[in-house]
Each structure stands twice: as structure tokens, then as C-alpha cells.
Amino acid sequence: MSAFLISVALFLQVTASLGTHVLLGTLGGILTERVGNTCLGIEGMMLLGASTGFLVAYNTGNALLAVLAAGAAGAAGALIYAIITVSLRGNQVVTGLALTTFGSGAAGLIGMSISGKSLPESINNVLGIHTIPVLSDIPVIGKMLFEQSPFVLGAIFCAIIIYIYLTKTNTGLNARVVGESPAAADASGINVTLHKYIHTILGGFLCGVGGGYYSMVYVGRWQIDLTAGAGWISVALIIFAMWNPLRAILGAYLFGAVRGLTFKLQGGLVLFGHTITFSAQLLDMAPYIVTVLVLLFITMRNKREYQAPAALGSPYFRENR
Amino acid sequence: MFRIIKKPELSPGRAVLSQILAILVSLCAAAIIVLILGYNPIEFYANLVKGALGSAYRVRATFNKAIPLVILSLGTLIAFKMKFWNIGAEGQMCMGAFGAAYFALNFSHLPAYVLLPLMALAGLVCGGIWALIPALLKVKFGTSETLVTLMLNYVALRWITYLQYGPWREVGGMPKIATFEANAVLPSVFGIHIGWIIALVLTVFVYILMTRTKFGYEISVLGESQATARYAGINVNKTIVIAILLSGALCGLAGMVQSSAVEKTLTEQFTGGLGFTAVITTYLARLSAPAIIVTSFLFAILLAGGSFLETSMRIPISMIYAMQAVIIFFVLGSEFFLNYKIVPRAGKGGAK
Structure with missing residues (x-):
């Protein structure tokens, strides 16, 4: 039995490490969408963060600087998005898609010099796996939470902070009003434009950090289009999470578990003495198919409290009121 | 202020x-x-134009990108006109090529005038079915079409990879699918494969469909407001499903054209991301079919010139x-x- 518990603990450890960049992307998306901006640029901002973070890490060896640079790159992408959609009232869907194309291209240019390189030891020492004594010996969840890269606990911490911010603080509630009814927010003296900008840029920062985790910690390498659709999974998880940061943890770890399972199945599954093998390419489809099924499940239940911020996707024109 | x-x-x-x-x-x-x-930016643009239009061979390479781009954009246009954000051109193109390749590989004994129409039909059907999934989910449950079409892109791309490394892998050597026989390859007219005629005919077809027919009008009304469409007595769900079927079918045909005329086989990279580029060309053309030819060519020049820049200026x-x-x-x-x-x-x- 204890052997079983240990393998569960190891599986959960993999799950959390595979879900963390998706969690950060989802949290960034939630912040952006809570103020009414449809967030389809996560993939692009993640890629910007992944290459910029890696570039800074490679050249400076300073982990903190690298994480901040990854976030700043994501935030810069979000700023472009905010200028076009908030100030210039551009179409949010097309702008978001273009941001993803931009991120993919620009990240490729940023990463030209670091493609295939490995990071200096000083980065791995800080961002790599740390074992917290005692706590990591807790059965089942010990390894998942306390024998990990600092990013893993950091992302969970972010989710809790954002949850408290959005539900318990005045500024957070104001931000939600902006997403539900910008006209009402404007009438009650909330600066709609400022709220949209700040939350979109903060959201971009988190997406960038998520990308940085993926390139610097999880993969440990940079290559073009490294994140391979993780940003889009995050977009889907926003809906799964129903714009709730705590449910985002669940969603991201569910994704991590599916991904971990596919890695495990690639080695073949022993069932009643027969070894069943699976094609790696077909298993690679699983996260995307599961995402579609989850989306379907969520929309079929379609309850009132699960709905998106009411003003999501529509730009706010004070003059059109 | x-x-x-x-x-x-x-x-x-x-x-x-x-x-x-x-x-x-x-x-x-x-x-x-x-x-x-x-x-040097001047050198950059000079090389870009040279790489796209500098010789007969390069012009052909540019056309090889422009032709599928036009067809994909036309398919995307029909969806976007309804504000149905079909980002799935890439996946629909893959599945269309998959259907076409199935016939190309298994029925190569048929004469070209039977085989090619069969492949085109398979492309249309497979692309259409792939687009039907998000359309039905949208209509029945209101599932976000943007996300479903995107996810299905990744599924379709991996499906092609699976075929290439698995069941369709050519015996011996590299993991690749066999090259099509000559009768499964689209012929050329004036030195460029016949896809250019298909693209032009489809442009006229989509233009007339969108501006001169009741169905096109219904699509436009739907895009403006679902409520208005319903009030006007338009069967909203039916219109969405048929239009998206058509949208996906066109993208599937683009896959057939590209795999048959240009690649002459099926590879995991055969789309070259054109399905994603089509989203941009369609939007830039302001959802007008004739303008799509202009924007598609502009972007084909960028792409073809861009691959030249990789070698000439690194x-x-x-x-x-x-x-x-x-x-x-x-x-x-x-x-x-x-x-x-x-x-x-x-x-x-x-x-x-």
C-alpha cells in the first residue's frame, strides 16, 4: 500500500509541475477578462515571457531578474493589446489572435541567440526543485507542494491573492464592476480605462512569468513556439474556472494530470498481463480533446452564476451611453 | 480636455x-x-521582394502560398461574416488533405479525371465535417467556437503526424508518407498549378454568394445581430451550420490542393501555418472576397520572401x-x- 501512496505522490508532483505555467496563464487571463477584455493573446504573451526570461537568465545568471524580465515581456504584449482594444477600440478577438502571432514571431527573434542553449547553474539553483524538509514528507501531497520549483507554490499563492483581491477588496470589486457594467462603473466614479489597463497589463505579467517557468524550469531550453498551445489551454481553463482563481488551480492541475498520464502511457500499460502500447502522437492529442470535452461539459450546465463578466468582449464608449 | x-x-x-x-x-x-x-532595412525589403518575385521559380513558390491562402481566406470569410470566429482553417485544411490523401494513396489505379475529383470531394467533405463539430457544439450548447476550432487544429495536426509516423509510413527509410502517383497530382496551366483557376472561380462564387443571394444576406444579418435575424424569420441554427459546413469545406479543399499540387504527399508541416495566416488576410480584406486576392498575395510575398531571407540574410x-x-x-x-x-x-x- 505504501508503494501505491508513493507512486500517487510522485504522480501528483509531476501533475503540479506540468500545470504551473498553465495556471499562471489562466490567472493572467482571469485578471484580464474580469475587466471585460477577452483574452486570446495568452499564448503570445507566454512565448514572449519564455524567450525573454531565458535570454536574461542566460546572460545575467540572475534568477530574480530573469523572472521579472519574463513578466515584463508579457506585460509589454498586454500593453499593445490594451492600447488597441481599450484606447483605440479595436476588435478584441482579432487583436488577441494577432498578439499571439506577434508573440510567436517576436519571441523567435528575441530567442535567436539562445536557441538550444542551457542555463547557468546559478539559475537552476534558485528556480529548480527545492525540497522543504519535514513538509515534503507529508504523505500524498508532500512532494506535490514541497518538493518543487518555487514557481509551483508561487502560482498557488498568486491564485489565492487574486481570489481575495477580487472578492474582498474595494479595488478588486471595482474592477469586477468594470467588467460587468462599465457604464455603471463610470457613473459611480470608477476610472474604467485605468482599471482596464492595469488589470490587462498585470494579467500579461503573469502570462509572461508562466512562459518563463516553462522555458527556464520545466523544459530548461528555448526553441521557437516552445509552449505548443499551452496558452490556448489556459484560455479554455478560464471558462472551466468560471473566472474564479481558485477553480483555476483545479483546472490547471487537471490539465497537468492528463499530460502526466499521457507521458506515463507512452511506456505502455500492463493490463491483465498484456502490455498495451499507445502511439505517442495519438496520446499528444489528449489534452486538446479533454479541453474540448471539459468546455462542452461546462457549457451544457450553463448555470447563471457560471457566466462570464457581462461586458466581456465589448469595448466601452462613454459617448455611446 | x-x-x-x-x-x-x-x-x-x-x-x-x-x-x-x-x-x-x-x-x-x-x-x-x-x-x-x-x-539594413533597405536590403531587407529588397531581398524580400527578390525572394518572392525575383525569378520564375520564386514567383511559382509565391503562388504556391497565395493559392491556398486565397481559398482558406474565402472559407474563413464566410464564418467571420457571421461573427463565428472559426480559427480552425488550419485543422480543416489538414483533414481535407487527409481525405484527399486517402484516395490518392489507395486508389492510384484510377485515371486522373476520376481520381482528382474524388480527392477534391474527399477534401470538401472531411474539411466540412471537421468544421461541423464546433458548429454543432456552438448551436446546441453555446460552446465557444474560437476555442473548439483551435483545439481541433492541434488534434488534426497530430493526426497527420500520427499517420506519418504510424499506419501510413512508407516502408523503410525516413518516417514519411509515400509520394502521390502522377495521376493524383493536379495539372499545371501556364506554368502554375491549376489551383489558381480554382481559387479565382471560388472567389467569384463566394462574392456572388455573399452579395447576391438570399443565403449570403442571411449570413450578413446573422453577423449583425442574432435577434434581428430571428425576428426576420431566419432559421439561425440551420444557417450557422450550413455556412460553417461550407466554410470548413473550402478550407478542406485548400488542403487537397496543397497536398496534391505542391507537396505531392502529406507531411506534418504541409500547412506551413497558412490556416492561421488566413485569419489575418481575411480580416485585412474587410471580409470582401475580391480584396482577399490582394491581401493573400501580399502575405504570400511576405512568406515566400521571408523564407528567402532566412538563407540570404540569416x-x-x-x-x-x-x-x-x-x-x-x-x-x-x-x-x-x-x-x-x-x-x-x-x-x-x-x-x-
Whole structure:
């Protein structure tokens, strides 16, 4: 039995490490969408963060600087998005898609010099796996939470902070009003434009950090289009999470578990003495198919409290009121 | 202080002019990026044009990208006109090529005049079915079509990879699918594969469909407002499903054309990301079928010239993707100045 518990603990450890960049992307998306901006640029901002973070890490060896640079790159992408959609009232869907194309291209240019390189030891020492004594010996969840890269606990911490911010603080509630009814927010003296900008840029920062985790910690390498659709999974998880940061943890770890399972199945599954093998390419489809099924499940239940911020996707024109 | 007011109306001529202006400004912005990267922007653009149009061989390469791009954009147009954000052209193209390749590989004993139409039909059907999934989910449950079409892109791309490394892998040697027999390859007319005629015919077809038929009108009304469409007695769900079926079928046909005429086989990279580029070309064309030919050619030049830049100036193709996005950023931004003007606030007694 204890052997079983240990393998569960190891599986959960993999799950959390595979879900963390998706969690950060989802949290960034939630912040952006809570103020009414449809967030389809996560993939692009993640890629910007992944290459910029890696570039800074490679050249400076300073982990903190690298994480901040990854976030700043994501935030810069979000700023472009905010200028076009908030100030210039551009179409949010097309702008978001273009941001993803931009991120993919620009990240490729940023990463030209670091493609295939490995990071200096000083980065791995800080961002790599740390074992917290005692706590990591807790059965089942010990390894998942306390024998990990600092990013893993950091992302969970972010989710809790954002949850408290959005539900318990005045500024957070104001931000939600902006997403539900910008006209009402404007009438009650909330600066709609400022709220949209700040939350979109903060959201971009988190997406960038998520990308940085993926390139610097999880993969440990940079290559073009490294994140391979993780940003889009995050977009889907926003809906799964129903714009709730705590449910985002669940969603991201569910994704991590599916991904971990596919890695495990690639080695073949022993069932009643027969070894069943699976094609790696077909298993690679699983996260995307599961995402579609989850989306379907969520929309079929379609309850009132699960709905998106009411003003999501529509730009706010004070003059059109 | 300033305030923003909406301009009364917009002449089509001004719209086109501002769009061209936006594209020119974005090319200047791209030149600055090139300069920052340490290259000479003039040399960059010269090489770009040379790489796309410098010789008969290169012009053909440009056409090889422009032709599928036109067909994919036409498919995307039908969906976008309804504000159904079909981002799935890439996946629909893959599945269309998969259907066509199935016949190309298994029925190569048939004469070309039977086999090619069969492959085209398979492309249309498979692309259409792949698009039908998000359409039905949207209509039945309101599932986000953007996400479903995107996820299905990844599924379709991996499906092709699976075929290439698994069941369709050619015996011996590299993991690749067998090259099509000559009778499964589309013929050429005036040195360019016949896809250009297909693309032109489809452009006329989509133009007439969207502007001269009841169905096209219903699609437009639906895009403006579902409520209006319902009030006007349009069967909303049926219109969405049929239109998306058509949208996916066109993208599937693009896959058939590309795999048969250009690749002459099926590979995991045969799309070259054209399905994603089609989203941009369609939007830039302001959802007009004839304008799609212009934007598709512009982007085909960027892509074909871009791959030349990789060898001639060692600038990665990423530069071209960044450029595509910069162009669309500027066009999106320019629309604001087209629709609104900024005027000083009339300061009556210092009102806020």
C-alpha cells in the first residue's frame, strides 16, 4: 500500500509541475477578462515571457531578474493589446489572435541567440526543485507542494491573492464592476480605462512569468513556439474556472494530470498481463480533446452564476451611453 | 480636455486609403525592428521582394502560398461574416488533405479525371465535417467556437503526424508518407498549378454568394445581430451550420490542393501555418472576397520572401510572423481614426 501512496505522490508532483505555467496563464487571463477584455493573446504573451526570461537568465545568471524580465515581456504584449482594444477600440478577438502571432514571431527573434542553449547553474539553483524538509514528507501531497520549483507554490499563492483581491477588496470589486457594467462603473466614479489597463497589463505579467517557468524550469531550453498551445489551454481553463482563481488551480492541475498520464502511457500499460502500447502522437492529442470535452461539459450546465463578466468582449464608449 | 466623437459616415474610398496607409506605416515600423536587430532595412525589403518575385521559380513558390491562402481566406470569410470566429482553417485544411490523401494513396489505379475529383470531394467533405463539430457544439450548447476550432487544429495536426509516423509510413527509410502517383497530382496551366483557376472561380462564387443571394444576406444579418435575424424569420441554427459546413469545406479543399499540387504527399508541416495566416488576410480584406486576392498575395510575398531571407540574410522566419502581426495592429488602430475624431472639449464654465 505504501508503494501505491508513493507512486500517487510522485504522480501528483509531476501533475503540479506540468500545470504551473498553465495556471499562471489562466490567472493572467482571469485578471484580464474580469475587466471585460477577452483574452486570446495568452499564448503570445507566454512565448514572449519564455524567450525573454531565458535570454536574461542566460546572460545575467540572475534568477530574480530573469523572472521579472519574463513578466515584463508579457506585460509589454498586454500593453499593445490594451492600447488597441481599450484606447483605440479595436476588435478584441482579432487583436488577441494577432498578439499571439506577434508573440510567436517576436519571441523567435528575441530567442535567436539562445536557441538550444542551457542555463547557468546559478539559475537552476534558485528556480529548480527545492525540497522543504519535514513538509515534503507529508504523505500524498508532500512532494506535490514541497518538493518543487518555487514557481509551483508561487502560482498557488498568486491564485489565492487574486481570489481575495477580487472578492474582498474595494479595488478588486471595482474592477469586477468594470467588467460587468462599465457604464455603471463610470457613473459611480470608477476610472474604467485605468482599471482596464492595469488589470490587462498585470494579467500579461503573469502570462509572461508562466512562459518563463516553462522555458527556464520545466523544459530548461528555448526553441521557437516552445509552449505548443499551452496558452490556448489556459484560455479554455478560464471558462472551466468560471473566472474564479481558485477553480483555476483545479483546472490547471487537471490539465497537468492528463499530460502526466499521457507521458506515463507512452511506456505502455500492463493490463491483465498484456502490455498495451499507445502511439505517442495519438496520446499528444489528449489534452486538446479533454479541453474540448471539459468546455462542452461546462457549457451544457450553463448555470447563471457560471457566466462570464457581462461586458466581456465589448469595448466601452462613454459617448455611446 | 478632449473628447471623442463618432464620425457620421465613412466612404469606402477613404476606408481603403486609410488601410493602405496603415500597411505602409506598419512596413516602416517593421523596418525599425529590422534596424534594431542590426540589419539594413533597405536590403531587407529588397531581398524580400527578390525572394518572392525575383525569378520564375520564386514567383511559382509565391503562388504556391497565395493559392491556398486565397481559398482558406474565402472559407474563413464566410464564418467571420457571421461573427463565428472559426480559427480552425488550419485543422480543416489538414483533414481535407487527409481525405484527399486517402484516395490518392489507395486508389492510384484510377485515371486522373476520376481520381482528382474524388480527392477534391474527399477534401470538401472531411474539411466540412471537421468544421461541423464546433458548429454543432456552438448551436446546441453555446460552446465557444474560437476555442473548439483551435483545439481541433492541434488534434488534426497530430493526426497527420500520427499517420506519418504510424499506419501510413512508407516502408523503410525516413518516417514519411509515400509520394502521390502522377495521376493524383493536379495539372499545371501556364506554368502554375491549376489551383489558381480554382481559387479565382471560388472567389467569384463566394462574392456572388455573399452579395447576391438570399443565403449570403442571411449570413450578413446573422453577423449583425442574432435577434434581428430571428425576428426576420431566419432559421439561425440551420444557417450557422450550413455556412460553417461550407466554410470548413473550402478550407478542406485548400488542403487537397496543397497536398496534391505542391507537396505531392502529406507531411506534418504541409500547412506551413497558412490556416492561421488566413485569419489575418481575411480580416485585412474587410471580409470582401475580391480584396482577399490582394491581401493573400501580399502575405504570400511576405512568406515566400521571408523564407528567402532566412538563407540570404540569416533573418529567421519569425521576423515575418512578427511583421504580419504589426501590420494588423496598425490596421486595427487606424480604424479608430477612421471612425472617430478627437475634438477639444467645449469649455463652458469649466465643466469637467
